[in-house]
Amino acid sequence: MFTIRTLNNIAPIGLHKLPDKHFKIDNNAENPDGIILRSFDMHNMELNDRLMAVARAGAGTNNVPVERCSQRGIPVFNAPGGNANAVKELVLTGLLISSRRIVDGSQWVQSIANSETLEKDIESGKKNFIGPEVLGKTLGVIGLGAIGVLVANAALDLGMDVIGYDPFLSLESAWHLSPSVEKADSMEEVVAKSDYITIHIPLNAKTKNTFNDDLFGKTKKGARLLNFARGGLVDNTALLSAMEQGIISRYITDFPEKELLGHENIIVTPHLGASTPESEENCAIMVAEELRDYLYFGNIKNSVNFPNCTVPYNGKPRITVSHRNIVNMIGQLGAVFTKYSINIDKLVNNSKCELAYNIIVCDNLPENEAELIQDLYAINSVIKVRLLK
Known part of the structure; x- marks a missing residue:
C-alpha cells in the first residue's frame, strides 16, 4: 500500500487513477510515499525518508525543490503539454486584447453606465x-515546445506571419510545427522582425531576465510583448524603460507584480494560464499515471530530473538503481549481481545530465535480499535502490 499526500486540490479524475487497492490518499500524511501538488511551495518542506516521488500537476516545477529531490534519488514528475491548449487559448486572447483595446473599452463603458x-x-x-x-x-514565438507550437500554428490560421526561435527544438515539436513558420537563428532576429512577441521558455538561472535592456534595444519599435510563461523572464525595470521609449507599446502578462500595476499599457491577469477544468483534469491524470507507473514498476516518464526509462512489466522481479552519472557503474552493478548468482533478463540504463537510472529485470533473486541491497548501496555514487516484486 502506497500513501499519497496531496498538497493542493487535485482533480478527482486523476486521483481515481490510483486505485484504493494499492494507494491511500491522505492529505495529512507525515511520511508519504508520493506527493502530488499543483502550486504549493515545497521549498521549506522536509522530505521524509519514505518519500519516493513528487508529481507536479502542471509543466513548471519552480515550486519544487528539484535539486534536493535529486540528491535523494526522488524523481520529480510533471505534465508537459497537459495544460498546453489552455495556455494557447489565453495567449491568443492576450494577442487580441493587446491590439484591440478591448479591456480599456469595456472598462470605459462601465464607467459611463x-x-x-x-x-x-x-x-x-x-x-x-x-x-x-x-x-x-x-x-x-520564442520557445517552440508544446505551447509555443500550438500558438505558432494558431497564429498562422489568424493570417499572421510567424517567426520562431528555439535552439533546443525537439523532434516531437518539429513534427507538429507547421512548415510555414519561419525559423530564426537567434532571439535578436525574432524581436527585430516581430510586431508581436510571445515567450514560451522555462525559467531558470540561464533564462532569468531574458528580456533585458540589451534585447529590448534590438526590438522592433512599437512591438507588443506577451508573457504567459514565467514572470522572471522579463526584467521589469528594463521593460518599463522600453515602454517609455516606445519600444514596447503594450505588455500582457499572466504574472502580477506590483511594479506592473497601474500602467495604462500593461494588462495583468491573475495567473490564469492553466485555470480551466480541462487543463486541471489533463494534468492530474498525467501525473497520477506517471506516479503509479513509477511506484508499481519503477518506470520513469516525464521527470524533470531523471531520464526517461521504461521496461514493460513481464511478471519478473526488478531492481531499480539511481546513481550519479559516472563511468564504470554498469560494471560495478554487474559485479554485485554476479556475486549473488542473479541472472539478468533485461537491463536498461539511461542518463540525464548528472544522474543515471537503471531498471534491472531479474530471473531470480537470492534468499538474502537485504544483503544484496546493502551491497548495491555500498557502491560509490549509488543514490537509491528499490526492489520491486
Missing part, C-alpha cells in the same frame, strides 16, 4: 479605443 446620453457618448468615445488587426502582422 449612468450617463443620460449613453448611446451618444459611446459613439463619440469609441474612437479612443482604436487598435490594429493582427491579420498580416508578424508574430515572434
Whole structure:
C-alpha cells in the first residue's frame, strides 16, 4: 500500500487513477510515499525518508525543490503539454486584447453606465479605443515546445506571419510545427522582425531576465510583448524603460507584480494560464499515471530530473538503481549481481545530465535480499535502490 499526500486540490479524475487497492490518499500524511501538488511551495518542506516521488500537476516545477529531490534519488514528475491548449487559448486572447483595446473599452463603458446620453457618448468615445488587426502582422514565438507550437500554428490560421526561435527544438515539436513558420537563428532576429512577441521558455538561472535592456534595444519599435510563461523572464525595470521609449507599446502578462500595476499599457491577469477544468483534469491524470507507473514498476516518464526509462512489466522481479552519472557503474552493478548468482533478463540504463537510472529485470533473486541491497548501496555514487516484486 502506497500513501499519497496531496498538497493542493487535485482533480478527482486523476486521483481515481490510483486505485484504493494499492494507494491511500491522505492529505495529512507525515511520511508519504508520493506527493502530488499543483502550486504549493515545497521549498521549506522536509522530505521524509519514505518519500519516493513528487508529481507536479502542471509543466513548471519552480515550486519544487528539484535539486534536493535529486540528491535523494526522488524523481520529480510533471505534465508537459497537459495544460498546453489552455495556455494557447489565453495567449491568443492576450494577442487580441493587446491590439484591440478591448479591456480599456469595456472598462470605459462601465464607467459611463449612468450617463443620460449613453448611446451618444459611446459613439463619440469609441474612437479612443482604436487598435490594429493582427491579420498580416508578424508574430515572434520564442520557445517552440508544446505551447509555443500550438500558438505558432494558431497564429498562422489568424493570417499572421510567424517567426520562431528555439535552439533546443525537439523532434516531437518539429513534427507538429507547421512548415510555414519561419525559423530564426537567434532571439535578436525574432524581436527585430516581430510586431508581436510571445515567450514560451522555462525559467531558470540561464533564462532569468531574458528580456533585458540589451534585447529590448534590438526590438522592433512599437512591438507588443506577451508573457504567459514565467514572470522572471522579463526584467521589469528594463521593460518599463522600453515602454517609455516606445519600444514596447503594450505588455500582457499572466504574472502580477506590483511594479506592473497601474500602467495604462500593461494588462495583468491573475495567473490564469492553466485555470480551466480541462487543463486541471489533463494534468492530474498525467501525473497520477506517471506516479503509479513509477511506484508499481519503477518506470520513469516525464521527470524533470531523471531520464526517461521504461521496461514493460513481464511478471519478473526488478531492481531499480539511481546513481550519479559516472563511468564504470554498469560494471560495478554487474559485479554485485554476479556475486549473488542473479541472472539478468533485461537491463536498461539511461542518463540525464548528472544522474543515471537503471531498471534491472531479474530471473531470480537470492534468499538474502537485504544483503544484496546493502551491497548495491555500498557502491560509490549509488543514490537509491528499490526492489520491486
